[in-house]
Amino acid sequence: MTETSTSTSATTGPRTSRQVRLRERPVGYPGPETWDVGTVEVPAPGQGELLVAVSHLSLDPAMRGWLNDVRSYVPPVGIGEVMRAGAVGTVVASRHPDFAVGDTVTGTFGVTEYAVTDGEGVVRVDLGLAPAPTWLGALGMPGMTAYFGLLDVGRVRSGDTVLVSGAAGAVGSVAGQIAKALGCTVVGIAGGPEKCAWLTSIGFDAAIDYKSDNVLRRLREVAPDGVDVFFDNVSGDTLDAGLANLSRGARVVICGAISGYNETSLPPGPRRYMSLLVFRASMTGFVVFDYEDRYAEARERIAGWLADGTVVARETVLPGGVDAFPEALLGLYAGVNTGKLVLEVGGQSPVVSG
Amino acid sequence: MTETSTSTSATTGPRTSRQVRLRERPVGYPGPETWDVGTVEVPAPGQGELLVAVSHLSLDPAMRGWLNDVRSYVPPVGIGEVMRAGAVGTVVASRHPDFAVGDTVTGTFGVTEYAVTDGEGVVRVDLGLAPAPTWLGALGMPGMTAYFGLLDVGRVRSGDTVLVSGAAGAVGSVAGQIAKALGCTVVGIAGGPEKCAWLTSIGFDAAIDYKSDNVLRRLREVAPDGVDVFFDNVSGDTLDAGLANLSRGARVVICGAISGYNETSLPPGPRRYMSLLVFRASMTGFVVFDYEDRYAEARERIAGWLADGTVVARETVLPGGVDAFPEALLGLYAGVNTGKLVLEVGGQSPVVSG
Structure with a gap:
């Protein structure tokens, strides 16, 4: 330049x-x-x-x-x-x-x-x-969003089963890899075989193709004990499928709702939200800007994972x-x-x- | 007998x-x-x-x-x-x-x-x-539900603005009165003028008649700073109205969904659930049975409030x-x-x- x-x-x-x-x-x-x-x-x-x-x-x-x-x-x-x-x-x-x-x-x-x-x-x-x-x-807003959404909002712990929707996107791909770095089993939902193949190539334990799979059925197969943390970027049927297969005490992190952003009227809400009661689960929204004073912490950790290859950007x-x-x-x-x-x-x- | x-x-x-x-x-x-x-x-x-x-x-x-x-x-x-x-x-x-x-x-x-x-x-x-x-x-399951839903799930604090739907029902009427006892401002939603009049007579600061009021408009009038804890027994439009008027960091307690229990198909979910993101709020379900080992604590406190007239059964x-x-x-x-x-x-x- x-x-x-x-x-x-x-x-x-x-x-x-x-x-x-x-x-x-x-x-x-x-x-x-x-x-x-x-x-x-x-x-x-x-x-x-x-x-x-x-x-x-x-x-x-x-x-x-x-x-x-x-x-x-x-x-x-x-x-x-x-x-x-x-x-x-x-x-x-x-x-x-x-x-x-x-x-x-x-x-x-x-x-x-x-x-x-x-x-x-x-x-x-x-x-x-x-x-x-x-x-x-990974080192910008999407990385920050993945990090704080997973750790602070989702309170993810080693051993958790983590579900990420929009998993091949900017936030989802980092969220899933951070969860893997922290010792979780990670399932991603994405659109199309290429994205799904990429997810498993970077360490996701399973990837569900919402364009061709029955998401809920596949999810029950790959996460038979339910999902402990569901990091949702998508909303709609994807959110409902995740809600139907939670574990007791699960945390649903509401990060985004991309499936509905271009609807001309307010899209339907999650019909299966009463799963929160059945599973004693919570659904929590957040905005990454609230964590601005801790971006340095997140950047440092993600940079470390990038450097050692744990996270692929x-x-x-x-x-x-x-x-x-x-x-x-x-x-x-x-x-x-x-x-x-x-x-x-x-x-x-x-x-x-x- | x-x-x-x-x-x-x-x-x-x-x-x-x-x-x-x-x-x-x-x-x-x-x-x-x-x-x-x-x-x-x-x-x-x-x-x-x-x-x-x-x-x-x-x-x-x-x-x-x-x-x-x-x-x-x-x-x-x-x-x-x-x-x-x-x-x-x-x-x-x-x-x-x-x-x-x-x-x-x-x-x-x-x-x-x-x-x-x-x-x-x-x-x-x-x-x-x-x-x-x-x-x-008040001393049975509804009282236990109100108590643990409000204190443990809703983490209610003195000074909070608390919204209760199904407020004239078994759980709601006790929940609202407990919230008052704990120093909250309490708004109830109920059906019909008699129920609403009863709610204000037992100490609710405001009662909204969902059969005749525009719930969201009235809610914005009586809770202009938003709702800190929303104890929902109803679901449907009532849940959506509450979601649209939360405060930052609000807790939505999912206790029940009476408006949809007799639907022949799964009723619509809360369309305004993305308010959870806007307000950095959470929505948490619970089942009172999980608190069985603490029923004695709840019964004792509620009995005390009944005895001194703080709570009317x-x-x-x-x-x-x-x-x-x-x-x-x-x-x-x-x-x-x-x-x-x-x-x-x-x-x-x-x-x-x-």
């Missing part, structure tokens, strides 16, 4: 940046009409700010929820605002004491080629430890830059990714002269 | 007893075809057994679940078996070392006028402390004896009761001569 060498001062002039903004709130799947994709001039960073050239964008299932105008754990993205997204990039100009030009950083920069930020929530990443996409996956990196975001997001809900879905933001626009 | 004076020995001859047995598993509401109501001869108790003349039968929402041939927290009632029911009665013959003729006892005697039992799960009750129906309500006692059971059970699901629904088993059949 030429920017890192050419943009050495905070007074670098305006650049243009491709950006994706929210044009209108989608009903169902977010089609092209949802977005305004355009070019803007990027202001030079002011005092206490830095300018980041984004290299990789994170695509997250939760993004769909951020488009709805409802009260949730974060405010919705406003009409006309740059779409919220986690990203990795390089500092190309800085008037912030904690960041220098050339630093690789991660933060919620949005679907944009360049972002000006005050540094809030921005952290430096060490590309010597793992490549940029992994900092959006995998990302599906799509080309096409910011302009490819609308299609990439739909791909996420179609399950095109194995592991973390990342959009590479190559070919940043050149520095505007002047 | 003449039995207590005439039946002083274990060798008392056979008596006849009216009984209700399960003839066929109901679909939907259990109609008359569900039951065989008839007369049997009651054997004399064998060594280690006692004979109880039932005076009061407990009608419990959970009974409907016991009629389904599915795996649950207790085995279903078998076809041809006496319908399972908690009861209070008098020992009329005993060859058991722990029970004497004349003792008033409670146990799962079934829908029968007389029961022979080996004493398992049978406990003596003190009618000086409270009348027999209360031993099936109320029962709706229906006449008609064992034969009235099928209709009384339907009345339970129609909400005829305020407080605990009890069936009085008067006019026991006389001792058969010989």
